[in-house]
Every structure is written in structure tokens, then in C-alpha cells.
Amino acid sequence: MDEKHIMEMLKDYKSGKLEEEEVISKLKKLPYEDIDYAKIDNHRSLRRGYGEVVYCAGKTPEQTANIFQRMLCGRGRVLGTRADIKTYEEVKAKAHDAVYHKDARAITVIREDIDKNKGLILIATGGTSDIPVAEEAAITAEFMGNTVERLYDVGVAGIHRLLMNTDKLYSASVIIAVAGMEGALASVIGGLADCPVIAVPTSVGYGANFGGLSALLTMLNSCSSGIGVVNIDNGFGAGCLAAMINRDRK
Structure with missing residues (x-):
């Protein structure tokens, strides 16, 4: 969950769209979410300027797909590197807008735009x-x-x-x-x-x-x-x- 999503959550809480229990439940996942085989770094974008990237090699397709699914709950963009086609198919089953870049062996899910850097x-x-x-x-x-x-x-x-x-x-x-x-x-x-x-x-x-x-x-x-x-x-x-x-x- 990056800064933008945290602010949106607080705004929804103030407007009554979110109950206190829901906010507490979401905050429990900060600064990382532990899903046994991975600890998802939700605050990396606040520290580094970009979110955590999934290194897919060595993970099972199911593990990678679950990590993508959890990361997409708190951000609008996720990148996975060194992914094969079987891993991509598992990710796409959970995120239908996932795109596979064959030459790069990368998976991207992009649900929100970001500002372009100059140059x-x-x-x-x-x-x-x-x-x-x-x-x-x-x-x-x-x-x-x-x-x-x-x-x-x-x-x-x-x-x-x-x-x-x-x-x-x-x-x-x-x-x-x-x-x-x-x-x-x-x-x-x-x-x-x-x-x-x-x-x-x-x-x-x-x-x-x-x-x-x-x-x-x-x-x-x-x-x-x-x-x-x-x-x-x-x-x-x-x-x-x-x-x-x-x-x-x-």
C-alpha cells in the first residue's frame, strides 16, 4: 500500500465509506504483509520511489500469482521479471489485465498512470x-x-x-x-x-x-x-x- 492508497483510505474513513475496523485491518498489513512464503514490502515506494518488483524465477507459478494478487490490493502497478509463460498464465488467471512481454520475460499489470520522467x-x-x-x-x-x-x-x-x-x-x-x-x-x-x-x-x-x-x-x-x-x-x-x-x- 503506497502513499496514494493510504491517503485514499483515510479519505474514505473520514467520509464514512470505511468503518474503523476495516481501516485497522488494512493498517495491520503495514509496512509489509506476511503470506508465509513471501513478505510483501508495501512501503518500498515510499522509501525508493518505486514499488517492489517480483522476481519470478525460482518461485512456483502459484506463488507468483498469489503475490501479484496481494500486491494489486494496495497498488495499481506491478512488475514481475524472469517469468515464463506458465507463470504468466497463472498470474493472468487472477489478474486478467496482465501483459506478458515475451522477449523481456516480464509481466506487467498497469491499472493507473504515473507521471512521466523528463529525458x-x-x-x-x-x-x-x-x-x-x-x-x-x-x-x-x-x-x-x-x-x-x-x-x-x-x-x-x-x-x-x-x-x-x-x-x-x-x-x-x-x-x-x-x-x-x-x-x-x-x-x-x-x-x-x-x-x-x-x-x-x-x-x-x-x-x-x-x-x-x-x-x-x-x-x-x-x-x-x-x-x-x-x-x-x-x-x-x-x-x-x-x-x-x-x-x-x-
């Missing part, structure tokens, strides 16, 4: 194989109220593809660079752009890529300044960080 978040990938991680970042940033533009398959193997789109680099407030293999894309973008760059190494690559470790080390050792690096395949973390940077843009 543009640009998401660039080295190759087409990096798109699932990039889409996780994109859906996350969009869910948090940001305008997102995609620039896919502009890696250093054909660097002219990136250089022909420098106008997009210059128009962005934050750039997320998603790349596997040797992970050089972030360094190149960092040398061209005048905004923060969030580098996301992916596990795309041949054997010596070591599941994304080579891209991670390249990004951490970049000689371009203004680059921050998140963990391997962590599109959600990149999208969230970009949204926080863009939120504070004047």
Missing part, C-alpha cells in the same frame, strides 16, 4: 542476441515512467551502424549499452556520449566469453569515463538505475 533513455545492443536482456531493461524503465528508445544490433563488428546513429546518442539523458562477446560497445558509446552510460554485460559469446565474464571485465576496465557497470544479464538492474538517474534530471 530519454536509449538502450543499445551489440547484437540481436542481446535483445532479451535489453528488453528487460526497456520494460523496467518504461514501467517506471520513462520514455525509452531502442537501438539494436549496433556492435563494434560493424561500428558504422552505431556511428550512423550518433544523433540518438546525443539526444539521450541516459544510455544503457548491452553487449556480450568482448563487451566493447560500452567503451565506444562512452567515448561519444555526454550522458551517463550503464553497461550491461551479457552471457552471449563463445567459450572464452566464460558466460559473460569477459564482457564484464572489459566494461569494468573501460578507459571511457562516466560508465557504470551492472551484473551479467542484469537488464532489470540497468533499467532501474537508468530510471533513477532520469528521475533526478532537471
Whole structure:
């Protein structure tokens, strides 16, 4: 239950729409609701500016669906990451307006609008194989109220593809660079752009890529300044960080 819903509840109590017992029952669930296998953080939006996000991997579809259902009792927007189609079907059975974003492996339920942040978040990938991680970042940033533009398959193997789109680099407030293999894309973008760059190494690559470790080390050792690096395949973390940077843009 976020600040908006708390205020609405108090307003309903003052107008007589809610009885005192109902208010007490709702307040008992603050600041979190314990449903045995999960403790739903109802106050995260008050602390962080955005609500708790459901990490679906490792949970049963039934657990995820129940968590969505409980979270939707106190807020109008819920995001779930790393969800498969079976999990989505369970969620949709309880929330008919749930949407599955296949490439991002994400579920969104959006029942209320939020204010849009100023500025543009640009998401660039080295190759087409990096798109699932990039889409996780994109859906996350969009869910948090940001305008997102995609620039896919502009890696250093054909660097002219990136250089022909420098106008997009210059128009962005934050750039997320998603790349596997040797992970050089972030360094190149960092040398061209005048905004923060969030580098996301992916596990795309041949054997010596070591599941994304080579891209991670390249990004951490970049000689371009203004680059921050998140963990391997962590599109959600990149999208969230970009949204926080863009939120504070004047």
C-alpha cells in the first residue's frame, strides 16, 4: 500500500465509506504483509520511489500469482521479471489485465498512470542476441515512467551502424549499452556520449566469453569515463538505475 492508497483510505474513513475496523485491518498489513512464503514490502515506494518488483524465477507459478494478487490490493502497478509463460498464465488467471512481454520475460499489470520522467533513455545492443536482456531493461524503465528508445544490433563488428546513429546518442539523458562477446560497445558509446552510460554485460559469446565474464571485465576496465557497470544479464538492474538517474534530471 503506497502513499496514494493510504491517503485514499483515510479519505474514505473520514467520509464514512470505511468503518474503523476495516481501516485497522488494512493498517495491520503495514509496512509489509506476511503470506508465509513471501513478505510483501508495501512501503518500498515510499522509501525508493518505486514499488517492489517480483522476481519470478525460482518461485512456483502459484506463488507468483498469489503475490501479484496481494500486491494489486494496495497498488495499481506491478512488475514481475524472469517469468515464463506458465507463470504468466497463472498470474493472468487472477489478474486478467496482465501483459506478458515475451522477449523481456516480464509481466506487467498497469491499472493507473504515473507521471512521466523528463529525458530519454536509449538502450543499445551489440547484437540481436542481446535483445532479451535489453528488453528487460526497456520494460523496467518504461514501467517506471520513462520514455525509452531502442537501438539494436549496433556492435563494434560493424561500428558504422552505431556511428550512423550518433544523433540518438546525443539526444539521450541516459544510455544503457548491452553487449556480450568482448563487451566493447560500452567503451565506444562512452567515448561519444555526454550522458551517463550503464553497461550491461551479457552471457552471449563463445567459450572464452566464460558466460559473460569477459564482457564484464572489459566494461569494468573501460578507459571511457562516466560508465557504470551492472551484473551479467542484469537488464532489470540497468533499467532501474537508468530510471533513477532520469528521475533526478532537471
